[in-house]
Structures are given as C-alpha cells and as structure tokens.
Amino acid sequence: MKNQLPRLQSFVEQNTSNIIVLADRHTLRDCYPLLGSEVRYILIPYGEIYKNLNSCEYIWKKLVEFGATRNTILLCLGGGVLCDMGAFAGACYQRGIRVVLVPTSLLAMVDASTGGKTGVNFLHFKNYIGLFSEADEVFVCPVFLETLPSIEMTNGFVEMLKHGLIADAKHYHNVKEFFSEDDKALDYQLIYDSIAIKKRFVDQDFRDIGLRKRLNFGHTVGHALEAHSLFINDENESISHGTAVALGIIVESFISHQESGLSADELNQITQVLQPLALGVKEEIPKLEVLMPYLLKDKKNENKKISFSLIKAIGESEHNREISVGLIADGLAYLRKLK
Ligand SMILES: NC(=O)c1ccc[n+]([C@@H]2O[C@H](COP(=O)([O-])OP(=O)(O)OC[C@H]3O[C@@H](n4cnc5c(N)ncnc54)[C@H](O)[C@@H]3O)[C@@H](O)[C@H]2O)c1
Structure with missing residues (x-):
C-alpha cells in the first residue's frame, strides 16, 4: 500500500463544497494544511475526556448550522478519539451521512480507523455508547506522523x-x-x-x-x-x-x-x-x-x-x-x- 496523501488531496479538491472537516486544535494546526484545499471545518477540543455525548451534540449543532445534508461528507481528521466520535456523530446525524476517516495518530492509523467501531465514553465506561458503522473511506497517510508527539x-x-x-x-x-x-x-x-x-x-x-x-x-x-x-x-x-x-x-x-x-x-x-x-x-x-x-x-x-x-x-x-x-x-x- 502506498502513501495515500495525493489521493486524499485530490478527493478533497473534487468535493470541496460537500466536505466538512472535523478537527481539534492540534490537527487543525498540523494536518489540515496538508489537505491542500480550503474547506469548512468544525473544531472540537482534543482529549479522551471530551469523547462524550456533549461533544457529539456540539458536532450535530454545527452540522445543522452548516446546513449539512445526506450528501455531506464528514471528514474526520485526527487521532482515535476524534475518529471514533466523529464517525459515531456522522452515523447518527440524519440517520447517517458519509464519513471519511483520515487518521493522524499512529494508533488511529493501525487500529481505530479499521473495523467500524464508533462511539463515545459514558458514565466512566470506555466506548459504552456507539455503533458498528464502517467509514465510507479511510486514507492512511503516514506523513501526518511527522508532527505527532x-x-x-x-x-x-x-x-x-x-x-x-x-x-x-x-x-x-x-x-x-x-x-x-x-x-x-x-x-x-x-x-x-x-x-x-x-x-x-x-x-x-x-x-x-x-x-x-x-x-x-x-x-x-x-x-x-x-x-x-x-x-x-x-x-x-x-x-x-x-x-x-x-x-x-x-x-x-x-x-x-x-x-x-x-x-x-x-x-x-x-x-x-x-x-x-x-x-x-x-x-x-x-x-x-x-x-x-x-x-x-x-x-x-x-x-x-x-x-x-x-x-x-x-x-x-x-x-x-x-x-x-x-x-x-x-x-x-x-x-x-x-x-
Ligand atoms: N475504534 C477502534 O477500533 C479503536 C481502536 C483503538 C483505540 N480506539 C480509541 O482511540 C482513542 C485513542 O486514540 P489516540 O491514541 O489517537 O489519541 P487521541 O485521539 O487523543 O490523539 C492523541 C493526541 O494527539 C494529537 N494528534 C493527533 N494526530 C496528530 C498529529 N498528526 N500531529 C500532532 N498532534 C496530533 C491529538 O490532537 C491528541 O491531542 C481512544 O479513545 C480509544 O478508545 C479506538
């Protein structure tokens, strides 16, 4: 398998008006510029403690504000927390919009972005609310690891x-x-x-x-x-x-x-x-x-x-x-x- 960055960049270029990127402060700073085109984005806080239903509600409100429809592509640009939660939020919004995962941490590349497990933590239990829902596409671009701590x-x-x-x-x-x-x-x-x-x-x-x-x-x-x-x-x-x-x-x-x-x-x-x-x-x-x-x-x-x-x-x-x-x-x- 080859580095998929060129394919990701042309995917973003071809779908600029439909894509909404989900990013956190780190991935907005370090990874978003590599997408190559200006697209709308939703910014959420980073960290496991924000992997919860409150954050999902925030994402859903933002999707409504953006006028997202079933044709919208939610492009999750981040680590396992963001990919798990974004894929879950996308699978629930209007009973499911298109979700594309762009894992930017090593863990998200080798684990969280494969296999369709989406969800959030609930009542101090890990990944207790969620869905099995496969992403429409996953782009694995190891170049993102250059900025990963x-x-x-x-x-x-x-x-x-x-x-x-x-x-x-x-x-x-x-x-x-x-x-x-x-x-x-x-x-x-x-x-x-x-x-x-x-x-x-x-x-x-x-x-x-x-x-x-x-x-x-x-x-x-x-x-x-x-x-x-x-x-x-x-x-x-x-x-x-x-x-x-x-x-x-x-x-x-x-x-x-x-x-x-x-x-x-x-x-x-x-x-x-x-x-x-x-x-x-x-x-x-x-x-x-x-x-x-x-x-x-x-x-x-x-x-x-x-x-x-x-x-x-x-x-x-x-x-x-x-x-x-x-x-x-x-x-x-x-x-x-x-x-
Ligand atoms: N769905 C699954 O099958 C599955 C499998 C394993 C783990 N997980 C989940 O994955 C989560 C852990 O994921 P994680 O280890 O990626 O942690 P994480 O998502 O919290 O990301 C770690 C930190 O790295 C930052 N970051 C990510 N990519 C970056 C980059 N390229 N440059 C700079 N900073 C970057 C993030 O902003 C964050 O601060 C857990 O919630 C776990 O439950 C899910």
Missing part, C-alpha cells in the same frame, strides 16, 4: 506489538526493534502490515462476537486501568491509552503463562519490552477491588464472568477464557513487583 507514537506502537503478539510473531519482532530503539525511523510498511492483521480479524467477525475479541488482548485490564485513572485524575495526569494497554498486556501475559501455556521465556521477553512504560506509573496501580467495577463492565463478558483474550505463544491467541478473580489479582501483583 513521541508519547503518542508509543501509544500506537503498543497496539502494533499487540497485533504481532496475537497473530504474527515476525511482525511482533519487527515492531519491537523500532519500539526499543529511540532514534530508529519507523518503516511505514509496518503500519500497513498492522492494518492487514487487524483487517483479517475484522473481516471474519465484524460484530465482535468471536474471533475479533482477540484484538482485545491487554485491553481487559488496560481499559479498566485507563477508565479508573481518568475517573480520579484530570486528563493530563491520567495514564495514557498506550501505557494502560502496555500494563494490561503485561498482566494478561502473566495470566496467559498461567492459563494458556505461554512459556516463561516469552513472558519475560514481553515484560522486558513493555516494562519501561510500567515503571513511571507502577505506584498508581489500584487494588483489584477498585478495578472490579470496570472489569465487570467489560464488553467481552458473558454471564457476569470476566472474560479474557489470551496468548498461547507469541503470535498465537485464543478468546473467551473466563479467569478467576484470584488469578487477576496475581497478575496485578506481578506488575507491581517489576523493577
């Missing part, structure tokens, strides 16, 4: 490592090299490889009732940590999505070692790679009792049991594993002990 790159790398862990050992090892070496420029081909892995799962299980759940490896604990952190801190002090998922991957790799046959050697390898992200926030890992309400609300659960996706080896995964509360507590204890 390095902490945000890390968030994307964690999801790319996860793609390798659940489905492709070679991809895991390739991504790990870039993740571990600060100054090594990312080979953009790895972005497209990650998207292809995600697509393989989505194509087999769009509604997320079976195989697709494996993409959630690391996210059962990760989402609980992230949601709790957002609940008790303001956004600047809360754990980032990537760090939360990295911690989740460490805990869930420990559980995989106990329950799914992941070898001690591979558990150590994974821990070593992700450990640097854990060290800064280890003190903030709450007790299991505190995380339980979030774990019990995980969307993968069935029959009030906490269900995990786990790995049997690097590159091999399984889903629908019910895990005891005691083992989850052991996993959190393993995380706290890391030096």
Whole structure:
C-alpha cells in the first residue's frame, strides 16, 4: 500500500463544497494544511475526556448550522478519539451521512480507523455508547506522523506489538526493534502490515462476537486501568491509552503463562519490552477491588464472568477464557513487583 496523501488531496479538491472537516486544535494546526484545499471545518477540543455525548451534540449543532445534508461528507481528521466520535456523530446525524476517516495518530492509523467501531465514553465506561458503522473511506497517510508527539507514537506502537503478539510473531519482532530503539525511523510498511492483521480479524467477525475479541488482548485490564485513572485524575495526569494497554498486556501475559501455556521465556521477553512504560506509573496501580467495577463492565463478558483474550505463544491467541478473580489479582501483583 502506498502513501495515500495525493489521493486524499485530490478527493478533497473534487468535493470541496460537500466536505466538512472535523478537527481539534492540534490537527487543525498540523494536518489540515496538508489537505491542500480550503474547506469548512468544525473544531472540537482534543482529549479522551471530551469523547462524550456533549461533544457529539456540539458536532450535530454545527452540522445543522452548516446546513449539512445526506450528501455531506464528514471528514474526520485526527487521532482515535476524534475518529471514533466523529464517525459515531456522522452515523447518527440524519440517520447517517458519509464519513471519511483520515487518521493522524499512529494508533488511529493501525487500529481505530479499521473495523467500524464508533462511539463515545459514558458514565466512566470506555466506548459504552456507539455503533458498528464502517467509514465510507479511510486514507492512511503516514506523513501526518511527522508532527505527532513521541508519547503518542508509543501509544500506537503498543497496539502494533499487540497485533504481532496475537497473530504474527515476525511482525511482533519487527515492531519491537523500532519500539526499543529511540532514534530508529519507523518503516511505514509496518503500519500497513498492522492494518492487514487487524483487517483479517475484522473481516471474519465484524460484530465482535468471536474471533475479533482477540484484538482485545491487554485491553481487559488496560481499559479498566485507563477508565479508573481518568475517573480520579484530570486528563493530563491520567495514564495514557498506550501505557494502560502496555500494563494490561503485561498482566494478561502473566495470566496467559498461567492459563494458556505461554512459556516463561516469552513472558519475560514481553515484560522486558513493555516494562519501561510500567515503571513511571507502577505506584498508581489500584487494588483489584477498585478495578472490579470496570472489569465487570467489560464488553467481552458473558454471564457476569470476566472474560479474557489470551496468548498461547507469541503470535498465537485464543478468546473467551473466563479467569478467576484470584488469578487477576496475581497478575496485578506481578506488575507491581517489576523493577
Ligand atoms: N475504534 C477502534 O477500533 C479503536 C481502536 C483503538 C483505540 N480506539 C480509541 O482511540 C482513542 C485513542 O486514540 P489516540 O491514541 O489517537 O489519541 P487521541 O485521539 O487523543 O490523539 C492523541 C493526541 O494527539 C494529537 N494528534 C493527533 N494526530 C496528530 C498529529 N498528526 N500531529 C500532532 N498532534 C496530533 C491529538 O490532537 C491528541 O491531542 C481512544 O479513545 C480509544 O478508545 C479506538
């Protein structure tokens, strides 16, 4: 797959009067100029705390003010927060207008813009209100990454490592090299490889009732940590999505070692790679009792049991594993002990 910027620019040029861009302050400053044509835009605040129904209402009001119709194209120019929320708002407005995703963060490129999951957070639970609704088009242009802060790159790398862990050992090892070496420029081909892995799962299980759940490896604990952190801190002090998922991957790799046959050697390898992200926030890992309400609300659960996706080896995964509360507590204890 090639850089799609020229195709994006000609798409914008051909549809200037129909397009309304959704941007935040960062993407308006750094990404909007690369679209190449002047188009109308709606500016929303950046950040996970604004991923909610109030922001959607604001977007809908602005669409009404602009006189948007079913012919309008809402072009979501931003990271995962903006793409998830914009795609949801677009799918609901007048029962659905055209939505085009232009992911500008690494995480949004490799993860959020593929697979049709749209939505917002609700009552402190992640992505609790939303729709499965595929975008009409997605343009992946790695050139946008040139302005992305390095902490945000890390968030994307964690999801790319996860793609390798659940489905492709070679991809895991390739991504790990870039993740571990600060100054090594990312080979953009790895972005497209990650998207292809995600697509393989989505194509087999769009509604997320079976195989697709494996993409959630690391996210059962990760989402609980992230949601709790957002609940008790303001956004600047809360754990980032990537760090939360990295911690989740460490805990869930420990559980995989106990329950799914992941070898001690591979558990150590994974821990070593992700450990640097854990060290800064280890003190903030709450007790299991505190995380339980979030774990019990995980969307993968069935029959009030906490269900995990786990790995049997690097590159091999399984889903629908019910895990005891005691083992989850052991996993959190393993995380706290890391030096
Ligand atoms: N729909 C899905 O399948 C899916 C999958 C994974 C994650 N997600 C969601 O994605 C969200 C996290 O996304 P994220 O990590 O992209 O965070 P984000 O959307 O908050 O973006 C991170 C920050 O980077 C800025 N930014 C984005 N692109 C930039 C660029 N090119 N230059 C400069 N600044 C830029 C944004 O303004 C923001 O401040 C979470 O809400 C998560 O739930 C969705």
